[in-house]
Amino acid sequence: MRSRVIRLNTLTGLRFPAAFVVFLYHAALLGYLGLNWLSPENVHDYYRSVHHAGALGVSFFFVLSGFVLTWSARDTDTAPRFWRRRFLKIVPNYLVVWVLAMVVFAAPRTDMKIGLLNFFMLQVYYPDFSINFGVNPAGWSLAVEAVFYLSFPLLLRLIKKIPVNRINLWVAIVGLGIIATPFLSTHLAPAKSVFMPMEPETSVNQYFYSYILPFPRILDFALGILVARSVMTGRWRNIGMVWAGALLVASYVLGYFTPYIYSSRAVCVIPAAILIAAGAIADRDRRFTVFRNKVTVWLGDISFAFYLVHFTVLEGLWKLLGSKLYTGPQAAAMLVLGLGVSILASWALYSLIERPITRRWSNPRKRPVAAQREAVPAESQPLVAGLAIEER
Structure with a gap:
């Protein structure tokens, strides 16, 4: 039994950059930013520079979770206690943002079926983008994570x-299974006739089976579990954070030269796992990293x-400021403003909903100390220092 769990502040600090690249990708999909380099119609500029950044962020989070x-x-x-903590971690924020998205923009263009499927995290079982991303486009990955959490006790065992x-x-x-997934998707899943508007060579159907459907993505989660076990048992060959970071950047560049279904699913996931392992080892060995400071850890928390x-x-x-097209410096300012407001909104969600709920209800109510001592011998009570590392 481990008596202490080292808090992995570097990995907490790495969480915000992963979320930020998803922010950059989603900004590229918003056509109201009329500047050429921010316009989906001009796919050779800004969109092309970030077109698989969102997928990198999602894959990073999936591996990091495991x-x-x-x-x-x-x-x-x-298992029930674990599921309770996970439920209270993800569901309150998810539902609050579902309501916000419906009120702010989704309700007029979302029918009841799509809204309810997204509400109950069932949107990831239909090969239809209007369902997968029908309310909050970022929410689909939480529906995938829910499957990870349900399977975690068995997978870990x-x-x-x-x-x-x-x-x-x-x-x-x-x-290798992760790398094979897009290959199998393109060769076994029927392409049908619907292709992604931003990636005309990629079938929506094949992308769904490779990228969105939860069951193939369990491989990403299992990779994180396996890498953690390798590090914990001393079998992992660490290359350090600098080289791991360089490898991740190189894999991202490689993604420009591979079909989108591969760059979005397979190209960056192994380097992401190597960087995660390097960050954990740096924290375990108390080595310096740029991601382990108050600012980066706070951003990771939110x-x-x-x-x-x-x-x-x-x-x-966009709606509040007049629903117009932005050009030139206005578009760049819009992104900076959006980033700032998103950080403030995230802080509010974390401080008012996520942290109070998880602190108050994540664990069953404690019995009186005397009763605990009678029920559990002192020598068998585990030390829990450092358990705050659990995925944020």
């Missing part, structure tokens, strides 16, 4: 049974709320 949940897993935990000397072999196998609310903020600002 890693930090494994790192912070409690030996005495039960199975992965813990893998012999230590074979853990890296399984890292490689799952990594990153979940930021990820959820930023698209609604961008749409809301």
Whole structure:
């Protein structure tokens, strides 16, 4: 039984950059930013520079979820307690932003079926973009994460049974499975006749099976679990954060030269896992990283709320300021304003909803101390210092 869990502040600090690249990608999809380099119609400029940035951010979060949940897993935990904490972590913010999105922009163009499917996190089981992204476009990934959380107790139990000397072999196998997913999608899933408006060579149907459907994405989550186990058991070969960061940048550049269905699903996920492992090892060994300071950790703390609310903020600002097309410096100023308001809204969500709810109800009410001592011998009570690392 581990007596202490090291808080991984570097990984917390890395969360906001991952959310920020999703912000940049979603900004590229908002056609009201009329400047050429911010216009979806001019796909050779701003959109092309960020067209798989959103996918990088999502993949990073999926792998990170598996890693930090494994790192912070409690030996005495039960599946119902784990599910309770996860439910209280993601659902309140998700539902609040669902309401905000409906009020701000989605209700006039969203029928009841699509709204309810998004409300109950069922939008990821239909190969239809109008359903997948029908209310809050960022919300689909939380529906995928919900499947991860349901499967985590079983996955962790199975992965813990893998012999230590074979853990890296399984890292490689799952990594190859992730790379194979878009290949299988393009060759096995029917293309139909609907193609992505921004990526005319990519079928909506094949993209759905490769990128959105939860079950193939479990591989990303399992990769995070496996890498965490490799690090925790001393089997991981660390290359350090500088080289891991350079590798991630190089993989992103490589994405420009691969079909979109590969750049959005497979190109960056392995380098992302390597960077996550390097960050965790830096924290474990107490090495300096630029992501472990008060500002970056605070931004990481509010990153979940930021990820959820930023698209609604961008749409809301546009309506509030007159629903016009922006050109030149106005468009750039609009992005800066949207970023600032999104951070403030995220802070409010984190401070008023996420943190109070998780602190108050994540764990069952404690019995009186005397009763606890009678029920549990002192030597068997686990120390829980550092459990705040659990995914934010």
